Amino acid sequence: MDMDKLVSLCKRRGFLFQSSEIYGGFNGFWDYGPLGVELKRNVKEAWWHDMVSGHDELSQLPGAPSTFDMAGLDCTIIMHPQVWKCSGHYDLFHDFMVDCKESKKRYRFDQLYVVRLEVTPKFSTNPEISKRAEFGEYWTTLAATPDEQKADVYKRAGGKLSIRSKNVDEAFKISDVKKLPDLLKQGVTLADVIGPDVNGAGSLTEPREFNLMFKTIVGALGGDDDAAFLRPETAQGIFVNFKNVIDSSRVKVPVGIAQIGKSFRNEITPRNFTFRSREFEQMEIEFFCKPESSQAWYTYWRNRRYQWYLDLGLPRERLQLREHHAEELSHYSTGTADIEYAFPFLPAGEFGELEGVAHRGDFDLRSHMEGKLNPETRPLQVELGPDGKPKHRGSGKDLSYYDDQAKERFIPHVIEPSAGADRATLAFLCEAYHEDTAPDENGKPQERVVLKLHPRLAPIKAAVLPLVKKDGMPEAAQKIYRALKKQFNAFYDDGGAVGRRYRRQDEIGTPYCITVDGQTLTDGTVTVRDRDSLKQWRIKADDCPAEITKLVKGE
RNA sequence: GCGGGUGUAGCUCAAUGGUAGAGCGGCUGCCUUCCAAGCAGCAUGCGAGGGUUCGAUUCCCUUCACCCGCUCCA
Numbered sequence: 001m002d003m004d005k006l007v008s009l010c011k012r013r014g015f016l017f018q019s020s021e022i023y024g025g026f027n028g029f030w031d032y033g034p035l036g037v038e039l040k041r042n043v044k045e046a047w048w049h050d051m052v053s054g055h056d057e058l059s060q061l062p063g064a065p066s067t068f069d070m071a072g073l074d075c076t077i078i079m080h081p082q083v084w085k086c087s088g089h090y091d092l093f094h095d096f097m098v099d100c101k102e103s104k105k106r107y108r109f110d111q112l113y114v115v116r117l118e119v120t121p122k123f124s125t126n127p128e129i130s131k132r133a134e135f136g137e138y139w140t141t142l143a144a145t146p147d148e149q150k151a152d153v154y155k156r157a158g159g160k161l162s163i164r165s166k167n168v169d170e171a172f173k174i175s176d177v178k179k180l181p182d183l184l185k186q187g188v189t190l191a192d193v194i195g196p197d198v199n200g201a202g203s204l205t206e207p208r209e210f211n212l213m214f215k216t217i218v219g220a221l222g223g224d225d226d227a228a229f230l231r232p233e234t235a236q237g238i239f240v241n242f243k244n245v246i247d248s249s250r251v252k253v254p255v256g257i258a259q260i261g262k263s264f265r266n267e268i269t270p271r272n273f274t275f276r277s278r279e280f281e282q283m284e285i286e287f288f289c290k291p292e293s294s295q296a297w298y299t300y301w302r303n304r305r306y307q308w309y310l311d312l313g314l315p316r317e318r319l320q321l322r323e324h325h326a327e328e329l330s331h332y333s334t335g336t337a338d339i340e341y342a343f344p345f346l347p348a349g350e351f352g353e354l355e356g357v358a359h360r361g362d363f364d365l366r367s368h369m370e371g372k373l374n375p376e377t378r379p380l381q382v383e384l385g386p387d388g389k390p391k392h393r394g395s396g397k398d399l400s401y402y403d404d405q406a407k408e409r410f411i412p413h414v415i416e417p418s419a420g421a422d423r424a425t426l427a428f429l430c431e432a433y434h435e436d437t438a439p440d441e442n443g444k445p446q447e448r449v450v451l452k453l454h455p456r457l458a459p460i461k462a463a464v465l466p467l468v469k470k471d472g473m474p475e476a477a478q479k480i481y482r483a484l485k486k487q488f489n490a491f492y493d494d495g496g497a498v499g500r501r502y503r504r505q506d507e508i509g510t511p512y513c514i515t516v517d518g519q520t521l522t523d524g525t526v527t528v529r530d531r532d533s534l535k536q537w538r539i540k541a542d543d544c545p546a547e548i549t550k551l552v553k554g555e
Numbered sequence: 556g557c558g559g560g561u562g563u564a565g566c567u568c569a570a571u572g573g574u575a576g577a578g579c580g581g582c583u584g585c586c587u588u589c590c591a592a593g594c595a596g597c598a599u600g601c602g603a604g605g606g607u608u609c610g611a612u613u614c615c616c617u618u619c620a621c622c623c624g625c626u627c628c629a
Contacts, residue, residue, distance in 0.1 A: 004622090012566055012580080024602050024619045092629050099556075108627075212629075232629080268556075268627050276628075330629095353628095438590060446591070467588055495582090499590035506590095518588060527589075534590075 001344040006433050007273060009449065013508050015039065015429070016274065028270030028278035030422075035508055038459030038489060040281075040425045044260050046456055047283045047419070048072070050308060052258045063303060065296040068287075069251035073259045075237030078216065078228050085392035086367045087236045088375065089213060089229075096207035098180075098190075109207040112180040114193060119161060123171035126162035181207075214264045214278075230264040235416060237261075238286040239364045242412075243399055253401050253412055254289040254297065260421065272345045274422045275352060281421035288401070288412035291362070295334065298359045298415050302337045305357055305417045309339060309424070313454040314431055318342040320351055332373075332380055335359040339419075341427040354427055355419035362411045365399045369411075428457055432509060438534060441499060451509030452532055455552040460510045462548045463491040465501050467517040477516040480526065480544050484514075487545045488552065506531055512548055516541070 010016040014033030018025040032040055055070040084090045096109035124130040158168045184190070190204050214230040231237065238257045245257055260283045270276050289297045306321045324336040336358040340351035363380060367373045371390030374383035385391040402409045432453040437445040455461065464481040466473035474494050484490035491510065493501050498515060505513055513529040515536075520526050525538040528547070539547050 007621095008566060018620075021620090022602095025621080027620070089629075097556090097627090265629085271622095440590065440592085448591085465589090469587090471588090473588090497587065497589090497591070497593095501591085502589080503591045513590095515589065529589080536589075 001430065001433055003273070003345045003430075005435075005449075006344075006429060009433070009451075009507065010036065010429070028267060028276070030274045030277055035459040036425075039429070039453070039457060039509075040421060042457045042459070043425050043428065044281075044283060044421055046312065047308075047421075047424075048258070048260060051256070051283075051285060061304075064300050065293055066254065068289075069255040070285075071245055071249055071251050071255060071257050073238055073241055073245065073257050074261065075234075075241060075259065077231050077262060077264075078218065079231060079237060079240070081228050082392070082395075083236050083240055083368075084213065084229050084232075086372045086394055087239075087364065088367070088372060089232055089236075090392070091372070093212035093232060094210070097210050098207050099205045109181060114178050114180050114183050116178075116183075118173035119157075119163075120171050123164070123167040124162045125164070210266075210268070212266045212268075214266055232265045233263050233418070234259045234261045234282045234284045235286055235364070235418065238284065239368055239399075239414075240395075242286075242288065242365060243397065246401065253403065254287065254293070256285045256287040258283075258285045260284075272343070272352075274426050275343065275345070277422060280423075283419040283421050283424075285417045286364075287415040287417070289415065290403075291410060291413045294359060294361070294413035294415065298335050298357070301415050301417050302335075302357045305355055305419070306339050309341075309354065309427075312428065312457060313452075314341060314427060318431065319354075322351070330358075330360075330363075330375055332361045332363045332375055332378075333359050334361065341423075341430075343427065344430050352423070353420075354423050355417060357415065357417045360414040360416050362413050364414055365411050366394075368395050369397060369399050370394045428453060438503075438506075441497075448503060448506060450506040450531060453509035453511070455511040455554070458509045458511050458552075459489065460491045460505070460508065461488045461552050462512040462514055462544075463493055463501070463505045463510050464514045465492075465498055465516070466494050467498055467515055469494050471518070472521055473516045473518075476520055476541065477514075480514060480516070480541055483542075483545050484548065487549050502529065512551060514544055514548075 007016075010033075013035055015036035017031045017033055019029035019031050020026040021031075052070050052072050057067055057069050060067050081090075084093075098107050098109050098112060121130050157163075157172065158165055161171075163171045180193070183193075190206065193204055195204050213232050216228050216230060217226050218228045219226045238259055242257070245251065246253075246255075261281065262279060263282050264279050267276050267278050270278055274280075285301075287297060287301060302321065306319070309319055310316065318341055320340050320342075322338045322340055324338070329336055336356060338353045339355040339357070341354050342350070343352045346352055361380075363373055363375070366380065371382045371394040372392040373380040382394075383391045400409050400411045429451070432451040434450050434452050436448050436450060438448040440446045451458075462484055464477045464484065466477040477494065478492060481490055481492040491505070493504070495501070502513055509531070511531045513531075515527045515529065517527065519538075520541060524541050526541045526544065527536045527538055528544075529536045
């Protein structure tokens, strides 16, 4: 599928616009037009219904370890700054980056690795180096990636120090691989470090801070002390409200708390249409359960969330459930899976994340109780500052849960299915886009653009069309239109040839067209046309609202 | 953030140092009894700012946005 054609259709038909377009646009921000907002609302409403409002807590759902409760939440975008300190975002989102003045590349400070090389200079063909033979040794530092093999490091270093490859084993002694920040703590300065892609030392800049969270000011006279942040995820609002929800709503663990809302991340490189945006919407569940059953719940949510996308029309071939490898996992997580879709803008064989389902253990609740935990520790311990006190103080509130039946108290473990509403919407759009052929009035096949959206997601469920604009057909059609509008979003169109109107509806994904013709006026029936098959059949005009509702719901 | 490319109507594109045109789409009317192209008419644009010039959509600079590659992606 040609992405440009979809982007063009989205613009042309009012699904998506660039933000602030009349001012030239704004990188990483997108607006939903009249049809786009309907589509995205339908995605969110399908999610909310299927996960929250339509949840049956009385039955044990297929694959679920037990019955469970679900509750909703809608919390603020701006929260107490301490939330982000304890969640770990404050530390993580203030990434330090190092630029290389020579190669013009940028590296994450904490992801640059170095090895210290001990060199016997006489093997160098570079006189500058080899003349140091009297010193016996030449020390240098070389930036390297962690997975780089010793032989590769030797090869690169050999090239930089003019040492013949056959001599490298003799010429070098290599020290352990270290992270650059650790090395600098030992007193080595950046001036002695050779960048990964250049020959001379000293091309790396001092580490500079990048703010990946959007900062704002609370209070009209706000200074530095009044800094707050736009949330980079909705999840933390759920954690900090966990006790409120439990205490106020009679739900019991196992329970999922769900939230849909905007989040903000200062992405370094927004790209690929709405796929990576700086302002985006999440659909998140934090599912709280007993530690013993958490693994079973993790499996349950992973499978259920995958199935949800399948049910709404993403095909198995283009949707994968990818379990993270051990080294990708956070230290405290015992499992994370991404639900990924083969977006057409990605290279063949590559998938982009729609949703992450993560086993987060008790990291979040405990961090908000005790203070930010150090994710590197096991068992998890509070991260301490230089003064030996917690680096970021927690709330001090008890967020544990008392199980009345089992008479036991525990800190729930959390399974987090975190979905991107914009990414899901984009995936559904990409999947829906089809070009096929449909016969014209002479029976000749003509090209047709059709969005084969799932009827639940389609912005408009049905269009009502008088076959011609006379003989009372518009009046009959308008009556049906008004009846449909009470049930769902319908569209009335009496302009031009009916074939043209059908095609217009095809292009915006309307699954059904109802056409009023001469027969309607005599026997009260209309035709229903199916978007994908082009098949038509007659039903009674009065039955339209019920019939179309049935079709849309797939009953 | 770096390198390369692009920016003209709603969309796809054309032309030009002398104030822009087509196709499709849109709107109005006519025609039309089931799958976009019949007739008539109408509307809409040089991404933004600055410079050179008598005059800039065209040349130069800056900026913004988009695309490709690199980098990044908790």
